[in-house]
Amino acid sequence: MARLSFREQVLRAREDAIVESVNRLLAEKGFDLMTVDEVAADVGIAKASLYKHFTSKEELAAAAMVRLLDRAQAAIGEIAGDASLKRPVDRLQAVARWTMRVQLAGEMPALPAQNSTLRAALLANRAYMDRLLGVSEQLGGWITAAQAAGEIRPSLPPEVVLYTLFARACDPVLGMLKATGQHSDDRIVELLVGTCFEGVGAGAAAEPAARSSAAGARRAAEPA
Amino acid sequence: MARLSFREQVLRAREDAIVESVNRLLAEKGFDLMTVDEVAADVGIAKASLYKHFTSKEELAAAAMVRLLDRAQAAIGEIAGDASLKRPVDRLQAVARWTMRVQLAGEMPALPAQNSTLRAALLANRAYMDRLLGVSEQLGGWITAAQAAGEIRPSLPPEVVLYTLFARACDPVLGMLKATGQHSDDRIVELLVGTCFEGVGAGAAAEPAARSSAAGARRAAEPA
C-alpha cells in the first residue's frame, strides 16, 4: 500500500504540474489560442500522455478553473478570519484586491464567454459547478449583509454586484494599465478597486443639485 | 462615367453588406470562433469572392471596427450638439449609454485582446487607428474637462477613466444580466452606468469614519 500511495502521489504531482501549466497558458493566451501541443511541451510530456489524464481540452480548462476556485475559496476563508476586516464591504474589497493581484500576476485563466462547447463542458462539470456555487453563495451573503449595513447601495440587485465583482477580476483594463508601465501593480489595484466601489464620478455625478461641495469633501480622502 | 459610378455603388453596397455581416457575427461569436465560411454564407457569396474584397480575416474585423468607430463618432457628434447635455460628465454618460445599447442590440464586435496577429493587423490599419485616435482624443477632452469641473475624480489618471469607459462598453456583465431575463434593457443600462460612475458602494465605503449619515443621504437620489 505504501508503493501504491507513492504512485498516486507521483500521479497527482504530475497532474498538478499539468494544471498549473494550463492555468498559466490560459492566462497568457486564452482558451481558443492555447493549444494542447503547447501544454504538453510546457509540461514536458507527450500529448498522448496528456489525454490519459484529461479527456479533452475543455476538461483541462475546467481543471484550471477548479484550481483557481479552490485558491479563491482559501483566500475567502482567510479574509473571513481576518479580524481587521469587520465590515462586509471591507471583505468584498479584499476579495476584489485578491482577484486583481491574481490577474496582475498572470495567473487568471481567461475563458471566452462565447464558446458554447466550453460553457457546456463547464456546466456539466460537477467539481467546477460545486466550487462556483460555493464561492458565489459566500460572496452573496457578504453582499446582502453589506447592503443591509448601508455599505453597498441597496438599490442594486445583489446579482449585479456579484457579476460586477467577478467581471472586474477579469477586466482588461488591468492589463492595459500594466502595459503602459506608468503605474505600479499596487497602484493599479487601488485605482481599479476605487472605480469598482466608488465609480469614476466625483460623488455627485448623478445629482447635479448639490455637487461641488460634496465633491470637494470627498476628494481629500482619496489615495494619492 | 455613369455606368462606372453605378458599378462602384454596387461594389460599395456589397462591401457594406459584408461588413455588416461581419459585425454581427463578431458580436455573436467573437473573432476566434467566427469563420470566413460563415461570413460568406451569411452574405450569400462564395468565400473566394470575399477574398477579392478583403485580403484576410483580420481585415474583415478591422473593417467592422472602422464601421463601429464611424458610428461612434456620429453618436459623439450628436451628443456634442445636444443642448440638454451641458456638463462634460453628462456627455460621457451619454457615450456610455450609447455603447451599452449597441452591445445589448448585439452589434458590438468582440475582439479578443490576446490575439497578437489581430492586434498587429489593427495597429497597421491606418483607417482604424485614425478613427480610434479621433474618438479617444474627443473623449479625453471631455474627461479632463469633467475633472476640471469636479465631476470626475481628479485623482484618477485620465487614461484610467478612458479605458474604464471603453471596457464597460464590452463588459460581459451586460450579457449576463440580459441572460437572466429579469431586467429590461433600459434598466440594465441604467444599473451599469450607475456602477461605472458611482460604483457599487454606498458612497462612504472608503471612509469608515463618516459612513452611515452620508450613505442615507445619497440613497434617496438613486433610481428605483
Place this chain on the structure above:
DNA sequence: GTCTATATCAAGATAGAC
C-alpha cells in the same frame, strides 16, 4: 502511462475557369 506516429477535420487562403 509514456512514447512516436498518424488519423481526422476544420478553417484560412488560393487556382483557374467563366
Place this chain on the structure above:
DNA sequence: GTCTATCTTGATATAGAC
C-alpha cells in the same frame, strides 16, 4: 468579380508499441 474545387496548415484526438 464571381464561382467551384482545391491546397495547406494547424490543431484535436487516437492507435498501437513498449
